[in-house]
Amino acid sequence: xxxxxxxxxxxxxxxxxxxxxxxxxxxxxxxxxxxxxxxxxxxxxxxxxxxxxxxxxxxxxxxxxxxxxxxxxxxxxxxxxxxxxxxxxxxxxxxxxxxxxxxxxxxxxxxxxxxxxxxxxxxxxxxxxxxxxxxxxxxxxxxxxxxxxxxxxxxxxxxxxxxxxxxxxxxxxxxxxxxxxxxxxxxxxxxxxxxxxxxxxxxxxxxxxxxxxxxxxxxxxxxxxxxxxxxxxxxxxxxxxxxxxxxxxxxxxxxxxxxxxxxxxxxxxxxxxxxxxxxxxxxxxxxxxxxxxxxxxxxxxxxxxxxxxxxxxxxxxx
Numbered sequence: 021x022x023x024x025x026x027x028x029x030x031x032x033x034x035x036x037x038x039x040x041x042x043x044x045x046x047x048x049x050x051x052x053x054x055x056x057x058x059x060x061x062x063x064x065x066x067x068x069x070x071x072x073x074x075x076x077x078x079x080x081x082x083x084x085x086x087x088x089x090x091x092x093x094x095x096x097x098x099x100x101x102x103x104x105x106x107x108x109x110x111x112x113x114x115x116x117x118x119x120x121x122x123x124x125x126x127x128x129x130x131x132x133x134x135x136x137x138x139x140x141x142x143x144x145x146x147x148x149x150x151x152x153x154x155x156x157x158x159x160x161x162x163x164x165x166x167x168x169x170x171x172x173x174x175x176x177x178x179x180x181x182x183x184x185x186x187x188x189x190x191x192x193x194x195x196x197x198x199x200x201x202x203x204x205x206x207x208x209x210x211x212x213x214x215x216x217x218x219x220x221x222x223x224x225x226x227x228x229x230x231x232x233x234x235x236x237x238x239x240x241x242x243x244x245x246x247x248x249x250x251x252x253x254x255x256x257x258x259x260x261x262x263x264x265x266x267x268x269x270x271x272x273x274x275x276x277x278x279x280x281x282x283x284x285x286x287x288x289x290x291x292x293x294x295x296x297x298x299x300x301x302x303x304x305x306x307x308x309x310x311x312x313x314x315x316x317x318x319x320x321x322x323x324x325x326x327x328x329x330x331x332x333x334x335x336x337x338x
Contacts, residue, residue: 081301126216159278223257
């Protein structure tokens with residue numbers, strides 16, 4: 021048996037408690053952030069809580085006397101509604117098309133802008149410009165200045181090319197009517213390619229140049245270096261671009277509303293929620309659909325945050 025003295029000495033020492041002055045200093049540092057925190061809670065969390073509450077209610081403005089608790093009926097209607105399933109498929113095709121094409125174009129542009137040439141800074145600034153355009157303005161630009169069958173730039177270019185070959189009756193396709201979903205995709209690709217390019221360009225500038233130079237000395241050509249060194253290095257940046265792009269494009273409303281008004285099979289989830297809320301005035305079902313979209317976005321954002329944290333750990337370990 022151990023003695024009382026040995027038991028006393030074997031106990032772990034108690035951690036020193038922070039003094040009152042240290043606690044006061046910590047609160048003094050956090051106090052200036054409290055108004056911003058309260059503001060963010062009011063602006064972001066309270067509306068979501070209200071939406072969550074309404075999603076469990078039977079609330080339609082056309083039937084004000086039938087307002088009451090509906091349980092999970094609104095969520096069941098969302099998952100069994102044919103129009104909602106079509107909207108989900110449209111959202112998947114729209115998001116996948118924009119993300120994949122934007123990533124490929126952004127990768128090609130980033131590889132070109134990673135090279136040294138005169139005026140590279142000005143070219144980079146011009147390439148970023150489409151991403152800075154207001155989404156509604158960009159959609160209006162594509163709808164009227166490019167897609168319009170009478171005075172649009174695309175049909176004007178076709179007319180000019182056909183006249184060069186001596187034809188006086190060039191085709192004048194109605195781009196939005198002939199390919200409505202692709203019309204929305206191309207407009208979004210134009211706007212999101214600079215975003216992908218910025219992420220991939222940052223990844224390219226973090227490559228170990230000494231290893232690449234050693235590979236060139238050993239006889240590796242450009243394609244071998246890109247396939248075996250550059251592309252593996254950019255894998256996480258590609259994942260980050262795809263995840264962040266998916267988060268924002270899933271929620272896109274401006275392009276669909278402005279270019280096609282949700283017609284011709286282009287109604288995605290945000291536009292369908294808008295129709296349910298503002299046209300059908302079914303607030304409960306619209307709120308349930310919005311909650312489902314938010315939960316899906318949170319899942320994607322979780323993977324994006326993990327990718328960002330892994331990138332930061334890699335940068336800190338160098």
